[in-house]
Amino acid sequence: CYTYNAMASILSRSRQIDPLKALSKDVPKSRCSFTPGALGFLIRCLGSVGLAEEANELFDEMRLKGLCRPDNYSYNCLLEAVSRSGSIDLMEMRLNEMRKFGWGFDKYTLTPVMQAYCNARKFEEALSVYNTMLEMGWADARVYSMLALSFTKWGEVDKAFELVERMDKQSMSLNEKTFCVLIHGFLKESRVEKALQLFGKMRKAGFTPDVSLYDVLIGGLCRNKETDKALCLFSEMKEFGIQPD
RNA sequence: CCUUCGUGAUGG
Numbered sequence: 001c002y003t004y005n006a007m008a009s010i011l012s013r014s015r016q017i018d019p020l021k022a023l024s025k026d027v028p029k030s031r032c033s034f035t036p037g038a039l040g041f042l043i044r045c046l047g048s049v050g051l052a053e054e055a056n057e058l059f060d061e062m063r064l065k066g067l068c069r070p071d072n073y074s075y076n077c078l079l080e081a082v083s084r085s086g087s088i089d090l091m092e093m094r095l096n097e098m099r100k101f102g103w104g105f106d107k108y109t110l111t112p113v114m115q116a117y118c119n120a121r122k123f124e125e126a127l128s129v130y131n132t133m134l135e136m137g138w139a140d141a142r143v144y145s146m147l148a149l150s151f152t153k154w155g156e157v158d159k160a161f162e163l164v165e166r167m168d169k170q171s172m173s174l175n176e177k178t179f180c181v182l183i184h185g186f187l188k189e190s191r192v193e194k195a196l197q198l199f200g201k202m203r204k205a206g207f208t209p210d211v212s213l214y215d216v217l218i219g220g221l222c223r224n225k226e227t228d229k230a231l232c233l234f235s236e237m238k239e240f241g242i243q244p245d
Numbered sequence: 246c247c248u249u250c251g252u253g254a255u256g257g
Contacts, residue, residue, distance in 0.1 A: 005250060041250055073251055080253070111253045118254095146254045181256040188256090212257065
């Protein structure tokens with residue numbers, strides 16, 4: 001039955017949705033049993049291409065037919081698939097079900113849940129998940145980044161920045177991509193000062209900013225008529241040997 | 246013990 005997973009893995013990586021759908025219908029009929037790990041893996045293949053509905057059906061069918069006894073990992077995989085599809089109600093149902101079966105939550109359970117609340121702009125719920133993650137000591141760099149990105153999307157640049165400072169205190173650091181996305185986001189909200197501060201942190205962390213960042217920062221400064229600072233950045237950019245475009 | 250495919254985020 002690992003044959004199914006080998007196929008599913010390839011199909012999902014090459015985004016062959018229809019064959020994957022067919023495969024997911026086929027698996028329960030085959031009557032071969034899956035370890036909780038193997039089911040989780042398969043569910044994850046489905047989830048990664050957005051087949052949350054079939055992931056859901058497959059999960060139940062496998063359990064009802066006695067072909068798999070899902071465990072905490074299988075549930076986490078299912079929840080990840082469901083949260084990514086954005087159906088909050090279903091996600092909450094599954095969370096309750098999971099608890100009912102005696103499986104505890106961990107950071108892999110809650111991170112996608114928080115993400116789903118963020119995407120649905122369910123502010124209260126997202127924060128409440130965040131707080132429990134804090135209490136449990138599960139709030140790591142990814143969780144902070146995720147929230148900071150959402151705050152930025154909501155126009156709450158100050159709160160996002162606060163989170164970044166909180167990370168500093170705990171000596172967690174953003175990666176290059178996150179810095180980049182956050183700075184772009186700050187500028188989209190025309191918060192040039194905060195963007196510059198973040199830019200400073202980025203360089204302190206040892207990253208070399210790329211052209212697009214200079215481009216967008218200089219643009220922002222010009223719009224603010226802070227041409228002196230803009231020119232300053234421009235010459236700095238050339239010192240780094242980056243070609244202006 | 247011949248059971249274990251094992252996980253999460255992001256812009257132009």
